[in-house]
Amino acid sequence: MSSINIEKSAEKGINDLLRHLLGNGKVDAVLAMRMVKSSGAWDLALVTDVKNLAELSPLAPVMTVNASQVLSNLSLSGKKIAAVLKPCELRGFVERVKREQGSLENLITISHTCGGVFPLDLVVEGSVDDLLHKYEKVVATGEIPSNIRDTCKACEHFIPMNADITIAAAGECKPGHGCMIYINSDKAKEALLECTGHHGNDLLDPISLEKLAAARAKEREKLFSSIEKDCSGLDGLVNIFGKCVGCHGCSRVCPICYCTLCDFESANFDYNLPYFEEHLARKGALRLPPDTMLFHMGRLTHMSFSCVGCGMCSDVCPVSIPVAAVFSRTGAKTASIFDYVPGRDVAEEIPVMIFKEEEFPELG
Amino acid sequence: MNKEFTPRITSFLCKWCSYTGADLAGTSRLQYSTSIIPLQVMCSSRVDPVFLLKAYLSGSDGVLMGGCHPGDCHYETGNYHTRRRFALVKEVFDSLGLESARLKLSWISASEGPKFARVANEYTEEIRKLGENPTRKSIFL
């Protein structure tokens, strides 16, 4: 629709943008990543005082939680909130809204072309200042930093799909180009009418992102084919998920898994003794607690078509199972049979909630 | 291949069509495979994808889903949902390199006793060729 160019770095430009929104009462609060200066710890901050905006690092390649989880509840506050989200967080939120877990109504969603985020263990290891510096350099050349999450390297959707405001933060940058802000909705346009900067009608130039897109596609192919090799057949499945400790952390941090009580933690999967005895009689042995594979396969059928590939699941796995790679690979396949792209459009219904009378002729 | 192998096929059959079809096969004295273990459900859409997974992971050599023909669902649209979910589970199986041939969806109306017997027999043969489900022996599931 329209654009604003602020002649500053992307980090400073977005800060100006947020200052404009919060300072002029366009929103009541701003949600974005923050690094706590005194300790170097990261969190998501909800800031209501303009003075505190300087603490925020909205574009930092860090994701402590998929913000869509937090936003679900927050979006029902009735207050206007500007939320700075990574593209996968925004897609996750759109998927949540489809599941009636939040509302876009009072939000101004701000997203950016995303260079990927660091794995959590890297973030908590110590100061990330050095890492950030290197990251920014690499991302500006349109290449993939080597130390970001595996699923980020393989992410095709690094351009936000339906943000009210898009910031150019990754891809090949022309020096001195400034912070480019693209406005995609009337809501955002109205809020930014008086924002300082050169107003124009530029569109996000996908050509500057082609190099990154190609690199990502290559990484995606690499990641998926390695998973296809490792996680194939029952033996492959057991090899990958056999060491699962059943903490279900992957489902708790998942932006799509919104159930308050997961089916697999419910009494549905408690068994009477005859169940165990039958297994003993047949196999001479069984695993306790049972249903390790069922949990992961079950989750694949419950949510994979909505998987946004954010990679939180892999980051919290205590035994380093490449959960995100498996889920985004299967997710790409399950979504494609329904021509579905998770998070593409809030009006698009979840594939298992709808049907066509004529489809899947090969079945039945 | 082991000649002794008798497949076990967990079969979710909807009350209004497929189960009645199975009944008709019986009352018509049609021989059909004893591998079929029928479970009556009110509608094929009652079957959570996890039921199919649980049957598979618990050692069923095959899992059969029977429902009314599209358009004939007693609850009007249940079986359309079933079809989507079945396609979904099949895709999950394929993506993990698991044998999706161990899952079968079939539309069998209440009047199709002979079709039920045929599907049961053919599917049993198909599963017999596939052999025993490896989940029967695996202890790390």
Place this chain on the structure above:
Amino acid sequence: MTEATGTPFVLNTDKGLETSLRGFLRQLLESGNIGALILPLKVPSGDSFAWIMLNDAGMIDDAVPFPATMPVQGAKALRSLTRKERGELTVMALMRPCEIRAGIELSKLGQVNTENLILATYDCAGAVPLQSYVSDPAAAEKNFKEFFITGEPDQNAKPICASCTDFSMVDSDIHFGYFGVREKGMLVIPGTVRGTDLLKKMDLQTASGSELLPVWKAEVEKLTEKRSSVRKIVFKKTEKDISGFTGMLNVFENCIGCHNCQSVCPVCYCRLCYFGSEASRTNPEAMVNEAVKRGGISLPPDRIMFHTGRLAHMSLSCVSCGQCTDACPVSIPVADVFSFVAEQTQHTFEYKAGRNDGKPLPLRDFKKSELPGVHKLVKDAEPGGTSHE
């Protein structure tokens, strides 16, 4: 360390501890006195273990009775087996002392039924952190061997293990003791009437352990003393770290609210944790109002609330197994804090988690006159009390 309830036997350890233990277990299973065993087996990928219940004696050779790490707290395996129905099958579980202690806590909480379980423990030298095992099993095995022999957990063990003083015989039915006597044999010590009966029924034709018992005991006491002194140092540090208004904030500053610590905790048995429930969901409007009041807030909300709440909910039953630390994706020393606080709360009620001594759970019990400390707090808070000075 609890006392033997009968005469211990000695197993020949010429072929190593594991071999002799496997032999005993096979004999036990084949005797028909138990229906199944719960033992750790290596998972097919080779970089972790899983609890396997087995009644096929041939599989005992694949079992690893002394696993180097603790992927799933054993009490969780016991819970999944007995939570719903007790049944007639007699099952023996061989686990670390902290796993059996957690199982005993769960039985008090109605989550494990021990009626047909034979709980067996062994002298535990400690475990390596799960993450180190998964990332390099060979190195972890090597590191484990080192402290497995000395009985003194070193820097390669889970930090909590070095300060654990309940590493030997707990209220288990049968205990396998080898500290200080491993060259001469492994003691099979009955710890309950049930254990004594079982050993009697087995009719083991092995030597009596009466002579080795005092040697083993002395070694366990020596190690307990050493670990006690480590415990004091560790607790002092933790006390300093978490004290004051900002202490907890600092320790838990990296918390992302994933609740892994809770879900791997053996005694946190609630299907739906209060802190994951609708009841604990913050009112969104109140959340923004709170932010307005303070200029901003940190999200997800209530992370410190979660940890302190959990301390209130379960520290009385904490067995200090260290699973919480192992499962934390941002390396917070959760177990150090919980173990330290647990010692204080359990001390307050003169309770020790994991004991089968007939004492009820402290919060299920009261005396009309008790807790002088609380009495004093109440008095101080009254008009004219010291808190008004």
